[in-house]
Amino acid sequence: MNIPTNGQPGEVVDACRAAELTSALQESEAVQLAQGFAALADPARLRLFALIASQPGQVCACSLVEPLGRSQPTVSHHLKVLYEAGLVDRQRRGSWVWYWAVPGRLKALTAALGPPSKG
Amino acid sequence: MNIPTNGQPGEVVDACRAAELTSALQESEAVQLAQGFAALADPARLRLFALIASQPGQVCACSLVEPLGRSQPTVSHHLKVLYEAGLVDRQRRGSWVWYWAVPGRLKALTAALGPPSKG
DNA sequence: ATGCTATATCGACATTCGTCAATGTGGGAG
């Protein structure tokens, strides 16, 4: 490769002559962030999170199995992933476990990728 | 399972007696959304996207291989994933391909998960 | 045409992931 310039939208660049880019994200930081996004990278977990976040209060885990259309162990597994990603919190009351969305956690993920104007 | 109520934060609920939840996200919609998040669920792609989004203009693909520390085919593969997820766009000029972040696409992903207040 | 360069695709590999049935755990009721 040659040395590229930053190709501004109107700038016609026939060759590649810019300076090297310094990565905006360290690998270690990227690994942690990616785990957060990975928690939302599955349809079952997305619907699970949407179910929990759409409720004003807390949601009993027992009420999540049927609307998801997956087995109880699968739902339990996905809830654990969401919990360990910090996207939801939970509390045991008696035999039941209640879940709720952690406020601001979703926005924090995208905020780490730069200013909101940047797609 | 019994019929649970919505457990409000202060509400003491010993039993589970709420009505069934209707899923806020359809499975088909969740699949498409999950693909978007999956594009950001890998450290290499996250750093790739951050590199592209942090630049004011466009970025030549050739300048992304070295800071990422992966082989050229691997970088090409990840760029394709980001492109197909709609997170970046690209344009070929001569031998080089220039990339830039699609404005608003990242915010659109989280916006589909409910009001911004919902974490 | 040939040669060089930037990027994309292919093939193969180890690893991770989503899912389920079966089983384990732990709390409440009797």
Place this chain on the structure above:
DNA sequence: CTCCCACATTGACGAATGTCGATATAGCAT
């Protein structure tokens, strides 16, 4: 204690994923 229920864990399976080397494609220059 025993029984039942909600939830978690285990083990296994097929499927998807990230990575690379090798190869193919496409554009420019000569």
